[in-house]
Amino acid sequence: MNVTDQRAVEAFPELGHLIALRNLGWRFLPPLVRNGVPVEVDGFWEWPGGWCDVIRVRDSSEALGLRMTGGRRPGVVWEYEGGMVDVVAALVSLPPPGERLAPRLVTAAAPRLWTPAEPLLQ
Template sequence: MTPEQAAALTEYPELQRLIDLRGAGWMFLPTVVDGELVEVHGVRTWPEGWADALRVRYTTDAAGLRNDYTGGVTWQREGTLTEVIDGLIALPAPSDRLAPRLVIARRPLPWTA
């Protein structure tokens, strides 16, 4: 761990949760504007087209969701980084009989001319 990473974890211990997700197969992509990190997006894919996603703007501003293979949202949560990650970790695998399957929303379709 670099000194910068250690300092970030000391100041924001919640970041350890992102490191834990990365170790569980999540992939992350930072959004940088004018050289400053403004968001981090994460995704974990499951067999048969399911995906879990995470958006983090700050330790107090995060959102997570699970999409089925058609793009339907079957679970979502907004809140602190810790609350959202706890929710994602508690979600059963999509193949589990207790996993959420009811589509509660549809993601918007991309605009085309």
């Protein structure tokens, strides 16, 4: 953990869970900022075959985790809402796609991920 990470965790201990995801290979988009204040952080893990696990954090008590199928029209096969620590724990405990106990049933159309090359819609 670098000095910036250490200072962030000292100020906000819950951030250690997002840093742990990043250290596992998760990638994070630039935070959504309003009036100079970060209001949302989005991260994702891409699986072989196009599957994707996603986390969206608005604060330590409001987070969302998703697993989405790959392809042109991705679908949601797993969703969990709760505190950030609980969502991170649920995401890391999901079996990899393709394993016998991994979720497969599409329950909803997946949201499109924002990427830095695209303008944000407010």
